[in-house]
Amino acid sequence: MLPTATGLLLLAGGLAAARLHRTTRNYYRGPVNKAYAAGVATHRREIRPGTVLHYARTSGTGRPGLLLIPGQGSLWYDYARVLPDLSADFDVVAVDVHGHGGSSWNRADYCATVIAADLVLLGRELFDTPFLVAGHSSGGLIAVQMAAGHPDDIAGVLIEDAPFFATEPGRVPGTFVGQDLDLLAGYLAQVEEPDGEADYLAYALPHAYIGTLFGGVWPFISGQVIAQRRKHPQATPNIWYLGPAINRIWESISHPFDRWWSHAFFLSRSWHEDFDQATALRSVTAPTTFLKASTSYGADGVLLAALNEEDLAKVEKLLVDNRTVHVTAGHDIHFEKPAVFTRALRELADRSRR
CATH class of the missing domain: 3.40.50.1820 (Alpha/Beta hydrolase fold, catalytic domain)
Incomplete structure (x- = not known):
């Protein structure tokens, strides 16, 4: 029995999803x-x-x-x-x-x-x-x-x-990196407080400038990323269906990195x-x-x-x-x-x- 057009589309979609999953992971x-x-x-x-x-x-x-x-x-x-x-x-x-x-x-x-x-x-x-x-x-x-x-x-x-x-x-104020410097300053001001947020990704990602490029879906995306981070604090979050290019956004702020380096670069100079x-x-x-x-x-x-x-x-x-x-x-x-x-x-x- 020949497969139907719908069946072929589902198969193609499944194969594409499998490739994307493998590539992103x-x-x-x-x-x-x-x-x-x-x-x-x-x-x-x-x-x-x-x-x-x-x-x-x-x-x-x-x-x-x-x-x-x-x-x-x-x-x-x-x-x-x-x-x-x-x-x-x-x-x-x-x-x-x-x-x-x-x-x-x-x-x-x-x-x-x-x-x-x-x-x-x-x-x-x-x-x-x-x-x-x-x-x-x-x-x-x-x-x-x-x-x-x-x-x-x-x-x-x-x-x-x-x-x-x-x-x-x-x-700097007119550049991409310049848009999140208030977040950086706020994070460093609170990180050592008893109830401070130690994870910069969790602190900054929901409010990061790049989220404006995603519109109304950003709260959902950033929420998923942070949930993964909470579950596996030492791992880089990976949302497979968004592909490598999007995952690079939070990968870049997931690595072990002293945020005072950025303070020295952008704020105190x-x-x-x-x-x-x-x-x-x-x-x-x-x-x-x-x-x-x-x-x-x-x-x-x-x-x-x-x-x-x-x-x-x-x-x-x-x-x-x-x-x-x-x-x-x-x-x-x-x-x-x-x-x-x-x-x-x-x-x-x-x-x-x-």
Whole structure:
């Protein structure tokens, strides 16, 4: 008996749901497991008294050194999709920046110049210098400071959608990240109270700016996410039927991360002490590649990107040996377009050897 049209539609829908379930459930931890299977191992190293850095390293010892620096709130896991591929050509280290994951959470270290100096020390200890460095988002700011302050150590810099100039004080209120700073301040003000909410995700997600993009369904979605979080506090919530792109929203605020790092970056701005963005860019002598993700704005005019085209033009004018690659993708290019990311690193390595 031939199946009916309705039966075929139900079968197709069931298969699509099964694929979505599998893809969403495995989108994050799956690549991490593959990285471990490919020989990636984690280590902790005291880089100076009282400051320990946690990092993952591929089995590419003896190849050119490459240090990967995640953005604010992200861990080395974020690079898991690209580590096995990159290990064919590089000795790769992906680090948890200070205040993230297994690295030290010392508030006095939450400063661009301190972090950059420590990561240069890490590179000197692990690689034959000079080495390549790639930084995503705020990690790109750090990578540029590394090259500006320690030119003999850095062979080349890949700057992945770093928020140059959009994170200067007058610009932050008009950006996506600037919309939730009152939530951050409120969370830090109450977190140590006897009845304070310790989980930033549970505190902030219902009221986060991104919820405005989902309209009336956001209370339901955020409620489901928080219910999962309450049941499994150490796990990243996963709402399988919403797909990986939506799940990245709460994944990004689920990792172990000291929110005082964000306070230093956005509120007190102590993170930027002795770090001038234009001066740092102008001081880089190593070849650079800037990966620029898509630029978009919300209906309210808020910049829904790390930086806009005018900011990029300033960056390009200041860098002495730069190539820009425009990528049709969201902010996390290395995650969304791993082949583009790895190709850009290989091309940068070729330029650095000339």
